Amino acid sequence: MPAKPAFSAPWHDRAGRVSGLKLATFLFALAPGIWLAAAYGFDALGPKPITALIHSTGEWAVRFLLLSLAVTPLRRIANYPKLILVRRMLGLTVLAYGIVHLGLYIVDQNFILSKVVSEIVSRFYLTIGFVALLGLAVLGITSTDGMIRRLGKAWPRLHKSVYVIAVLGLFHYFLQAKIDVSAPVYWTGLFLLLMGWREMQRFRLPMNAITLLGLAIAASLVTALVEAAWYGFKSGVPASAVLGANLEFYDGLRPAWWVLISGIALPLLNLMRPAMSGGGKGRPVSHQSGREAVQAR
Known part of the structure; x- marks a missing residue:
């Protein structure tokens, strides 16, 4: 050899x-x-x-x-x-x-x-x-x-x-x-998404499109809470005002929405799994x- x-x-x-x-x-x-x-x-x-x-x-x-x-x-x-x-x-x-x-x-x-x-x-x-x-x-x-x-x-x-x-x-x-923590909030949200997947694995929860969509929604909600808590702690801005800003789209999407959009990739990949594995059952x-x-x- x-x-x-x-x-x-x-x-x-x-x-x-x-x-x-x-x-x-x-x-x-x-x-x-x-x-x-x-x-x-x-x-x-x-x-x-x-x-x-x-x-x-x-x-x-x-x-x-x-x-x-x-x-x-x-x-x-x-x-x-x-x-x-x-x-x-x-x-x-x-x-x-x-x-x-x-x-x-x-x-x-x-x-x-x-x-x-x-x-x-x-x-x-x-x-x-x-x-x-x-x-x-x-x-x-x-x-x-x-x-x-x-x-x-x-x-x-x-x-x-x-x-x-x-x-x-x-x-x-x-x-x-x-002052503006939009970027770190977004990346923290993705970290929460990835750690949430690991917790699902740890507790042997089913992995399918529905549960993965639920994970994406949960991660985006926690991301919104993290953003509200951070601004409340650092700037004294009421948490309700920050959370409410997530429902106002005139100034662009808040990080929690981008986490949700990113997280939707997981259930989509799950649905595409048979095709990506050559037509098998994944x-x-x-x-x-x-x-x-x-x-x-």
């Missing part, structure tokens, strides 16, 4: 062949960074380009984190087990954007590391963001095949800390957003490798 190459391109499968899914994911992971670099080069980021880059890279880290958490629900609902092949790449993409996010903050502080450390220690939103980044670094370091073998049964327990990391990252996002595929199975959190 030929020796396995020391280096394998991220778009190759374990047999060394080009994987269309992994290649598309790799290009998708690079696209925001390339776009931001080009925008910076063409001076298209406004009067404070470094600040814009800090915010944008942080937002993309959150987006890719939520996307990585969506892999397991999507692959099971759509009966597309190959999605597990890109989970590690998405996780490392989160770490990459998080590191760039911190690096840009250091640049913004003129590379004065003592000031960076002081700010992280004294500002709560920076502290929790840094803790989340440290957690991502630990997960990234332990994501190799070798570390999975060494850690054994401890590996899945360690990597379930991604849920806590996601909560910290979203809280950091809320705090730095200050029976889950069980022949996972050990590495793939241990990654399926």
Whole structure:
């Protein structure tokens, strides 16, 4: 048997062949960074380009984190087990954007590391963001095949800390957003949707179009409550006024509605499951490798 190459391109499968899914994911992971670099080069980021880059890279880290958490629900609902092949790449993409996010903050502080450390220690939103980044670094370091073998049964327990990391990252996002928290509310709503699916799995609730639609509705309602609670706590705005704003569409849809629209994708995927599985009954595929199975959190 030929020796396995020391280096394998991220778009190759374990047999060394080009994987269309992994290649598309790799290009998708690079696209925001390339776009931001080009925008910076063409001076298209406004009067404070470094600040814009800090915010944008942080937002993309959150987006890719939520996307990585969506892999397991999507692959099971759509009966597309190959999605597990890109989970590690998405996780490392989160770490990459998080590191760039911190690096840009250091640049913004003129590379004065003592000031960076002081700010992280004294500002709560920076502290929790840094803790989340440290957690991502630990997960990234332990994501190799070798570390999975060494850690054994401890590996899945360690990597379930991604849920806590996601909560910290979203809280950091809320705090730095200050006035308009529509974006962090929306991504928090998607997190609630994905965690709700995991709770349904945990309690072995039936997974069909009706229950998944119910999950989407429940997640959107909780999202509206989260938004109302946040504005009430931070700004003293009555919760009834914020909740009422969700029924007024002249100024666009509130985050809760976008969560509902996004969540409707789950029952639609469930209905399309037979077609996506080649006309069969959508029976889950069980022949996972050990590495793939241990990654399926």
